[in-house]
Amino acid sequence: MITPILLCGGSGTRLWPLSRKSFPKQFGDVLGQHSLFQASALRFTGAGFADPLIITGNDFRFIVTEQLEDCGITASGIIIEPEGRNTAPAAIAAALHVAASDPEGLVLLVPSDHAVADPAAFRAAVAQGRAAAITGQIVTFGIQPQRAETGYGWLEAGTQTHPGVHHLERFIEKPNAARAADLFADPRYLWNAGVFLAQAKTLIAAFAEHAPKILAGAKAALDLAQSDLGFTRIDPKAWAKVPEDSIDYAVMEKARNVSVVRFEGHWSDLGGWESVWQESPQDAAGNAVSAHATAFDCENTLLRSETDDIELVGIGLKNIVAVAMRDAVMVADMSDAQNVKQAVATLKARGAKQAVQFPxxxxxxxxxxxxxxxxxxxxxxxxxxxxxxxxxxxxxxxxxxxxxxxxxxxxxxxxxxxxxxxxxxxxxxxxxxxxxxxxxxxxxxxxxxxxxxxxxxxxxxxxxxxxxxx
The missing domain is CATH 2.60.120.10 (Jelly Rolls)
Structure with a gap:
């Protein structure tokens, strides 16, 4: 059985104003009838999967339980981080939690805010990596690239070690446009999905070798954890001493026992409004328009009204993102949509409550x-x-x-x-x-x-x- 570990934190600034610190994008209705968090939980249910383990922040604990209940899923546990310390501390805390009862148990570290068009195909890719994981490999999943993307990290796949599994030669940081074009032209290179499958003991050993301070700190904080209404609350004083780092930088880029499975289905990390536009249904002119929005003579434009009593109308727009909520409106050129994070920082410095607080x-x-x-x-x-x-x-x-x-x-x-x-x-x-x-x-x-x-x-x-x- 594989225990999905859903990493469920984040500040939610890249999809502002729909996503905010008090209600980040994984909990919102970004693409369909389920939130991204619910879709992630549902993606890893059924044969071969145990109930998910959730690691999230204090402010989201009841949102998590409510959304899981709404889609009929019971968590094996919910771990509460006193504060976000990036993905490495969260990942090893979850692995330690699983290892306490089953050191050889398989864990699947999954961000809770990605979109996958074919969940069954992704489950099949995970199953393909299982044989390598039980032999001591850390298996990551590389997405078959669809374009020369500069917003993702990339992976270089090497020789095949198991059916459908290749040795991972290296991680590649987000490239510039010229480098991305070269990577896209070479079949060895894949997008980095940030998903990892391994035995709990394998992850613990990798942290012991490459990030011992993070391992020791997370273990100390987890040993002092308190149970509260069914939640596991990590000790805040011990947690504050844990070094902050991503799992890629802290461990994966240094480990030698990392393999990669190629996933050829459609995937997106929904890292900005341009990604949401790409994943949304579009008309013949490339416009993605919500129920209370109207496009006249527009092209390649995203128009979203997030409230029933605001009608958003676009006229003669090209390559524009416009999102209207009851308390905030954001309009940007599609090519500048990645700058939303900086705009939110400016609003926050001005003391605007809309920067962080959801309506x-x-x-x-x-x-x-x-x-x-x-x-x-x-x-x-x-x-x-x-x-x-x-x-x-x-x-x-x-x-x-x-x-x-x-x-x-x-x-x-x-x-x-x-x-x-x-x-x-x-x-x-x-x-x-x-x-x-x-x-x-x-x-x-x-x-x-x-x-x-x-x-x-x-x-x-x-x-x-x-x-x-x-």
Missing amino acids: KDHRPWGWYETLILSDRFQVKRIHVHPGAALSLQSHVHRSEHWIVVAGTARVTVDEKVQLLTENQSVYIPLGAVHRMENPGRVPMVLIEVQTGSYLGEDDIIRYEDIYARK
Whole structure:
């Protein structure tokens, strides 16, 4: 059995504004009915695969569990990183976790934000690499290149060692245009997908040889981990001492026991808006247009409106990316779309909340979005999952009005508990101890009107919380 290890962190800046630090691209609907994270989890299910192991950040732990539940997948475990330290520490922490119960167990390190058009073909490629992995090889997967790409690293495949498996001669950094053209013309060279298959003990041995400080630090942090609501929380103080590095730089480019399997199917890392345009359905003029967008006399253009109440119209555009959300709009020439990361950094330096904060704030009980924000009042839409409950809390600076617009709410205000249905409301005085719960089997939605001198999310005193938040 192969344990998929889904690496699920990242800041999400390259697909801004759809992807942001608080809700990076792997959780969004970038290409289809599932998020990229869900599609990655579904890609490695069935015969030969164990339940996935997820390694993610604290802010995403409940998004992960919710999205897995929505697609019918149970994780073998969810490891919480106190902070992102790049891929090498995350990868070895996961391998150590698996090795604790099965040192010879096969692990498949997989980014959770890639797109694969034919999941069955990719599973077949993984199965092809299994024989090499159980003999002590670290198997990576090279994508048959479709163009002279400068945005990917490349791999050089050498002699065949197992059926369909070749010795990996070397990793090649992202090339310039001339070098990429040479690589594309030579069948030995493949795109680097950043996916690795190996026995847990093989990865541990590779780190022991090439990145011993990362191995020791990750082991110390994992040994001090705490269990919390089914999550494994890595010790934050020990984790902060682990050197930060990518798995390619720390280990793979130095290891001698690395092999490569050629994958000839369609793959993309969706590393920018140009990649999203390439992967999206297009009309005869090369335009990819969302449901609430319209293109007139446009060519090779991506138009996306991410909200039902904004109609995005492009007229006479060529090679343009335009993405509209309720709180932000991004327009760029397709050739400059890689500069989105720098634009986000500028917004962040200016203090614009749109740089990092997604319009919907996801919480373990559901989500909310701010509809109106003024100096002394705020209006929110709050969505509570069936069976979920907010914490028992009070506020020092604000009072609240709740109006139920869908479902049923169980509301506690000091000593009084009542059920509210659609079109019913309740007033929460300043300082009152209160809670809202959804006792039903369908989502509960309410409109919250806050009034007061301070409306920040830190104006909360929690008394009880089923999600162990402080």
